[in-house]
Amino acid sequence: MPRLHLHLLSDSTGETLEMIAKAALAQFEGADVSRHFWPMVRSQQHLDRIMAEIASNPGVVFFTLVNAETRARLEEQCAALGLPIVPVLDAAVEALEGALGQHPKARPGRQHMMDxxxxxxxxxxxxxxxxxxxxxxxxxxxxxxxxxxxxxxxxxxxxxxxxxxxxxxxxxxxxxxxxxxxxxxxxxxxxxxxxxxxxxxxxxxxxxxxxxxxxxxxxxxxxxxxxxxxxxxxxxxxxxxxxxxxxxxxxxxxxxxxxxxxxxxxxxxxxxxxxx
Known part of the structure; x- marks a missing residue:
């Protein structure tokens, strides 16, 4: 089985994303997976630099990006490379949005505020x-x-x-x-x-x-x-x-x-x- 490159992109510390990826990978015993961690992605210039690395090691992309422009650029470039992408928090946020009747606040790293x-x-x-x-x-x-x-x-x-x-x-x-x-x-x-x-x-x-x-x-x-x-x-x-x-x-x-x-x-x- 060839090695899978798993890219983790986050606009914050990436702690949540790492935990989700680790939990998912635990279901695949013996899988050869190389994880690439990209935290604090908050500008399109930063994303473009990362995309060059992703293109060199194509694989699956997990992300948590709340900025609409950065997210759209990621989706566009991954589509051009033919890479699958997974917005890991979307389903949870959408479910809460419907249940609470309010829109989420698009603030990077909001769950890690310095309280x-x-x-x-x-x-x-x-x-x-x-x-x-x-x-x-x-x-x-x-x-x-x-x-x-x-x-x-x-x-x-x-x-x-x-x-x-x-x-x-x-x-x-x-x-x-x-x-x-x-x-x-x-x-x-x-x-x-x-x-x-x-x-x-x-x-x-x-x-x-x-x-x-x-x-x-x-x-x-x-x-x-x-x-x-x-x-x-x-x-x-x-x-x-x-x-x-x-x-x-x-x-x-x-x-x-x-x-x-x-x-x-x-x-x-x-x-x-x-x-x-």
Whole structure:
């Protein structure tokens, strides 16, 4: 099957468009797709430069453009190249227009306006980056969520994903030879969640990491017995402290984050109700 070039054009950050494209591509296992991302397309001159690249790599074009002239130019040039184009939000906007009885406001990036929620998300991202891998544990009480797990158990990418959803997240590696600071076990405000994974999968991830760094792939870091002990040590710590656990062996970052958000919402609701 030949490679498909998928072009994503947005007049804003393109976050919505990327999520839609990713969800759609998830339905096609093993497809060879090369994604080309073109955000902040707000002028015909910018569009013309992009069209030269699209012509060099023809494929399917997904877009979210609200400016009528820019949109018309895109449609015209794609038609000339014989390329299929998909206005991914049109059906949703048209349905809401009919139901609400009002016309949509054609403002690029309107869903990303800098309101209070936007600045809260920026604050969460800054906090999360500053509290990665056990750093600044003195501030953990300010976090919403603290993730704990052995090395390469997806703590950092899951933390960043959650931060983009507005949650302040810290994470701490669980190392047999180096116990975490005692403060971890006395936290009141944040929800502490343990991340675990199958030792076999962990060894594979770690070995790939070593290879990417041009390091020897056979070290204690990937020793089967040692890794199994690490995972068991972490699981025992989670159980001893009654922390909820997410197994990330077969979960994507998005799926793990969704499960954590559900746990956090339950934790928050229980805290607001108080002891019965």
């Amino acid at each position: 209070e929620a936007y600045f809260a998300r920026v604050d969460a991202i800054q906090f999360t980056i500053a509290h990665d891998d056990g750093v600044q544990w003195e501030d953990w009480e300010e976090a919403d969520i603290v993730l704990a797990g052995v090395s390469r158990s997806s703590k950092t990418p899951t933390s960043i994903y959650l931060a983009n959803r507005g949650y302040k997240v810290a994470n701490i590696p669980i190392v047999v030879e180096s116990p975490p600071p005692p403060e971890l076990f006395g936290l009141k405000h944040p929800l502490v969640v343990g991340l675990t994974t199958a030792p076999e999968r962990l060894i594979q991830v770690r070995r790939n990491r070593l290879l990417s760094l041009n390091q020897a792939p056979e070290t204690a870091y990937v020793d089967e017995d040692r890794v199994a002990r690490e995972v068991q040590f972490a699981r025992r710590m989670f159980a001893d402290n009654d922390w909820p656990v997410i197994d990330v062996t077969r979960r994507s970052i998005e799926e793990a984050a969704a499960a954590i958000i559900n746990l956090f919402n339950e934790f928050k609701a229980a805290r607001e109700i108080g002891p019965s």
